Amino acid sequence: MKNVTIADVAEQAEVSKSTVSQYLNKRYDYMGEKTKQRIQDAIEKLGYQPNIVARSLKQKSTKTIGVIVANILHNFTTEVTRAIEDVCHTSDFHTIICNADDDPVKEKHYIEMLRAKQVDGLIVFPTGDNKDLYQKMLDSSYPVVFMDRNLEEMDIPAIMLHNEKAAALAVEHFVEKGYRRIGMITTSILNHTTPRKERVEGYKKALQKYDIPIQTDYLISVESQSVQAELEELLHLERAPEAILAGNDLVLIEILKFAKLNGYRIPDDLAVIGIDDVSFASFYVPAITTVAQPTFKMGKAAAEMLLKKIQKQKTENTSLRFEPTLMIRDSV
Amino acid sequence: MKNVTIADVAEQAEVSKSTVSQYLNKRYDYMGEKTKQRIQDAIEKLGYQPNIVARSLKQKSTKTIGVIVANILHNFTTEVTRAIEDVCHTSDFHTIICNADDDPVKEKHYIEMLRAKQVDGLIVFPTGDNKDLYQKMLDSSYPVVFMDRNLEEMDIPAIMLHNEKAAALAVEHFVEKGYRRIGMITTSILNHTTPRKERVEGYKKALQKYDIPIQTDYLISVESQSVQAELEELLHLERAPEAILAGNDLVLIEILKFAKLNGYRIPDDLAVIGIDDVSFASFYVPAITTVAQPTFKMGKAAAEMLLKKIQKQKTENTSLRFEPTLMIRDSV
DNA sequence: CTGAAAGCGCTTACAG
DNA sequence: CTGAAAGCGCTTACAG
Numbered sequence: 001m002k003n004v005t006i007a008d009v010a011e012q013a014e015v016s017k018s019t020v021s022q023y024l025n026k027r028y029d030y031m032g033e034k035t036k037q038r039i040q041d042a043i044e045k046l047g048y049q050p051n052i053v054a055r056s057l058k059q060k061s062t063k064t065i066g067v068i069v070a071n072i073l074h075n076f077t078t079e080v081t082r083a084i085e086d087v088c089h090t091s092d093f094h095t096i097i098c099n100a101d102d103d104p105v106k107e108k109h110y111i112e113m114l115r116a117k118q119v120d121g122l123i124v125f126p127t128g129d130n131k132d133l134y135q136k137m138l139d140s141s142y143p144v145v146f147m148d149r150n151l152e153e154m155d156i157p158a159i160m161l162h163n164e165k166a167a168a169l170a171v172e173h174f175v176e177k178g179y180r181r182i183g184m185i186t187t188s189i190l191n192h193t194t195p196r197k198e199r200v201e202g203y204k205k206a207l208q209k210y211d212i213p214i215q216t217d218y219l220i221s222v223e224s225q226s227v228q229a230e231l232e233e234l235l236h237l238e239r240a241p242e243a244i245l246a247g248n249d250l251v252l253i254e255i256l257k258f259a260k261l262n263g264y265r266i267p268d269d270l271a272v273i274g275i276d277d278v279s280f281a282s283f284y285v286p287a288i289t290t291v292a293q294p295t296f297k298m299g300k301a302a303a304e305m306l307l308k309k310i311q312k313q314k315t316e317n318t319s320l321r322f323e324p325t326l327m328i329r330d331s332v
Numbered sequence: 333m334k335n336v337t338i339a340d341v342a343e344q345a346e347v348s349k350s351t352v353s354q355y356l357n358k359r360y361d362y363m364g365e366k367t368k369q370r371i372q373d374a375i376e377k378l379g380y381q382p383n384i385v386a387r388s389l390k391q392k393s394t395k396t397i398g399v400i401v402a403n404i405l406h407n408f409t410t411e412v413t414r415a416i417e418d419v420c421h422t423s424d425f426h427t428i429i430c431n432a433d434d435d436p437v438k439e440k441h442y443i444e445m446l447r448a449k450q451v452d453g454l455i456v457f458p459t460g461d462n463k464d465l466y467q468k469m470l471d472s473s474y475p476v477v478f479m480d481r482n483l484e485e486m487d488i489p490a491i492m493l494h495n496e497k498a499a500a501l502a503v504e505h506f507v508e509k510g511y512r513r514i515g516m517i518t519t520s521i522l523n524h525t526t527p528r529k530e531r532v533e534g535y536k537k538a539l540q541k542y543d544i545p546i547q548t549d550y551l552i553s554v555e556s557q558s559v560q561a562e563l564e565e566l567l568h569l570e571r572a573p574e575a576i577l578a579g580n581d582l583v584l585i586e587i588l589k590f591a592k593l594n595g596y597r598i599p600d601d602l603a604v605i606g607i608d609d610v611s612f613a614s615f616y617v618p619a620i621t622t623v624a625q626p627t628f629k630m631g632k633a634a635a636e637m638l639l640k641k642i643q644k645q646k647t648e649n650t651s652l653r654f655e656p657t658l659m660i661r662d663s664v
Numbered sequence: 665c666t667g668a669a670a671g672c673g674c675t676t677a678c679a680g
Numbered sequence: 681c682t683g684a685a686a687g688c689g690c691t692t693a694c695a696g
Contacts, residue, residue: 018685022682052449054389058687059688112381283588337688347667349690350667363665383688386672387691389674390690
């Protein structure tokens with residue numbers, strides 16, 4: 001049951017290990033036809049499969065990248081991840097996905113683990129709380145690109161949505177439909193992540209543009225398990241909002257659950273727009289108006305940028321912004 | 333920028349590489365306190381990180397398992413995969429997920445690739461069309477377990493749903509609610525996979541139990557993109573069905589889209605049950621009655637079984653069946 | 665209590 | 681056109 005190695009093939013084919021290795025790596029330049037044939041026969045006879053671990057050790061490249069996502073539960077995350085895998089696959093790279101679960105400690109653990117595993121580069125949705133680690137990667141010019149979030153002070157390129165615009169698109173649509181009492185709910189007030197900050201900013205600016213005063217009690221940031229309770233309160237205000245922008249997919253789901261449970265009809269009692277074009281948006285009853293992120297393009301861009309870095313191609317270290325698009329349906 | 337290796341640590345700490353290695357592997361048995369301390373200091377000073385690739389080569393174990401899923405688009409698949417990752421994580425194993433996309437050629441490619449990468453074992457949702465490969469793994473007593481589907485002739489344990497019962501639960505519920513004209517739609521007639529076959533069988537047996545004649549035109553098996561067209565036809569039959577069992581999540585979604593598009597009210601015009609408890613079932617309007625698979629338990633069982641095999645623990649090579657549960661909501 | 669040496673399965677510069 | 685030798689960064693049986 002001993003594993004067959006390159007030495008066995010060499011012996012069987014009566015050539016040296018070097019020659020077999022050349023053959024495997026398709027460096028045929030001066031190789032005789034008969035030699036090739038003998039090697040091929042030996043490989044088949046022995047059922048030889050190269051050991052990639054040994055190759056990686058020698059070549060100092062695993063042809064593998066790591067992806068550390070902040071939270072796998074977001075629709076955005078799974079779609080982006082899929083796109084990354086697609087691109088890597090066509091470049092013959094493998095992908096290891098790790099879920100940091102919004103926990104900097106886990107993030108640190110995964111970064112170290114993946115580097116120990118010698119992955120050639122990393123795409124990370126940064127929690128933001130491991131700046132020393134990020135800096136260390138930068139210092140050793142290890143290939144990294146950020147996704148979804150960025151760190152201002154840090155010279156690591158990030159792939160991001162144009163978040164302000166995403167929120168603005170939603171607010172504008174509400175306004176066009178005649179709404180002026182517009183609330184917004186986001187998750188995770190604690191870690192001040194880029195998308196949340198920027199989306200809130202976009203919401204505020206858009207309201208200002210229409211001379212609608214910003215009401216602080218219309219702007220809620222809580223963990224998703226508290227969304228329903230907050231909503232309950234919000235909708236019992238004297239002048240309760242009539243439209244709500246959900247900062248992400250998890251918030252949207254909580255709003256829909258709440259509406260169903262409490263008999264709010266959408267959009268008659270409450271208009272809703274969600275950022276993130278969730279899978280069920282088009283066939284929900286009513287179909288949900290959303291602001292879609294170009295998840296596939298974003299994942300593709302991140303993967304391509306990272307692969308270029310890995311291949312030491314000159315890349316400008318600049319972040320990229322992607323445009324959201326409003327998917328008008330029936331919830332407004 | 334040279335990588336720091338165990339040799340550098342040894343030099344810095346003025347001990348041998350062996351001693352450093354012992355330290356790293358926590359074989360402290362006879363190690364002097366001062367030695368330990370010196371090594372620890374050297375590691376910190378140099379920022380040493382062990383190279384897992386080198387270790388794997390020597391130890392002939394990568395502490396990594398591969399998971400080859402038939403189709404990542406199924407809700408079932410993502411949930412099972414997550415459970416597998418959880419279990420592996422607590423056992424300090426890593427997971428590489430590959431999507432065969434229901435294509436035996438891709439499946440073969442991934443199996444070979446993962447074995448070349450020296451993963452310690454494989455969980456596969458088999459397409460069924462690579463029996464020679466499966467047999468080869470069996471012959472070399474390579475650890476494998478199947479998920480969701482099995483191959484009768486093959487002595488590889490499989491983790492499966494009690495599929496007949498899943499369909500029966502749905503049919504029984506329809507009947508209890510007074511329905512007798514009950515149709516069923518499944519995907520993929522081509523590859524005769526275990527779940528599809530067994531669910532159809534369960535549907536037929538349940539109807540027989542209630543003396544309801546099986547109408548062949550009520551039983552549809554097509555690719556998901558054709559579901560809506562078939563439904564159109566089905567619902568215009570002379571005696572059209574009034575209730576439909578969706579064989580999996582993708583079919584359910586197509587049915588919901590169709591109903592929405594064509595103004596069928598659920599359950600009044602059409603009652604629906606889906607096998608697979610999709611994420612939106614509870615807050616869809618109306619909430620969808622489903623048959624849930626214990627995805628977490630199933631993933632956990634598969635991972636545990638595989639890890640046991642890897643650790644050469646005696647395991648009975650027997651398949652396991654899991655019980656479905658009916659989630660009664662408002663679509664019937 | 666610690667070290668020298670062999671070896672895991674490859675690749676690669678070099679020699680011929 | 682092909683081979684001998686060194687080396688990737690570890691681990692481990694053995695010697696002392």
